[in-house]
Amino acid sequence: MNPDFRRTLRDHATRAYRQTGPFNYRWARGKLGQDAIFPALIEHGVFHDHARVLDLGCGRGLLAAWLLAAEQLAEAGQWPGHLPPPPRKLRFRGFELMGREAEVGNRALQPHFPGRVEFAGGDMCQVPLEDVDAVAILDVLHYVDYAAQEALLDRIRAALPPGGVFITRVGNAAAGWRFRFSQLVDRCMAGVQGHRHPPTWCRPLEDWQAQLGKRGFCVSASPMSHGTLFANVMLVARVPA
Numbered sequence: 592m593n594p595d596f597r598r599t600l601r602d603h604a605t606r607a608y609r610q611t612g613p614f615n616y617r618w619a620r621g622k623l624g625q626d627a628i629f630p631a632l633i634e635h636g637v638f639h640d641h642a643r644v645l646d647l648g649c650g651r652g653l654l655a656a657w658l659l660a661a662e663q664l665a666e667a668g669q670w671p672g673h674l675p676p677p678p679r680k681l682r683f684r685g686f687e688l689m690g691r692e693a694e695v696g697n698r699a700l701q702p703h704f705p706g707r708v709e710f711a712g713g714d715m716c717q718v719p720l721e722d723v724d725a726v727a728i729l730d731v732l733h734y735v736d737y738a739a740q741e742a743l744l745d746r747i748r749a750a751l752p753p754g755g756v757f758i759t760r761v762g763n764a765a766a767g768w769r770f771r772f773s774q775l776v777d778r779c780m781a782g783v784q785g786h787r788h789p790p791t792w793c794r795p796l797e798d799w800q801a802q803l804g805k806r807g808f809c810v811s812a813s814p815m816s817h818g819t820l821f822a823n824v825m826l827v828a829r830v831p832a
Contacts (some may be wrong), residue, residue: 592630604660638678642724647715648731649685654698686713720750728759733791748806754832759832765795766822804827
């Protein structure tokens, strides 16, 4: 995705956050303008049309904002021909431990996408996993201990139908100083948002892949640190059709 079009898509996706206050608007613009995973989700064709997406750790709903804005631009004939078409008619549910952030996402997006976005406060390890085609956990799976991670992965695999997909971004604990730098930045970003920084339970990339593989997922891994010093990897785990 070239920089000019990414700015266009970012501007379209973040417009609704203006009404929720300057901090939320700037946060949305910063994340959607700089984070490599958002263009990658489209470039890798991760989601299929009409998917029911469950976003665990949804924050302010930026995943939904990005993909719904992409759909709107495509429908308006403003989508570049060199990019895969964005998914159509997605519906989003999300849960966020910080309920006030979930409410920001509702206030921003529900007026523009009625019936397609619903966020709520909740612990990702305890919320119901049902009626889903795709589950996303971006950058928060390492905040629960190993036993809780594995229990949650079991529940996700059981909830997904044939052809379903689980998307996560994790840090590669075997990446040396890059991983340590990623952890430091993670703590700083939590502080900026007013969050406490809990303990983390991280794994080497091979361990993440093994955990998914033994549950029957077909897993692909893509580096997600382009132009940065981070050690992040996007894992796309699909249930065989």
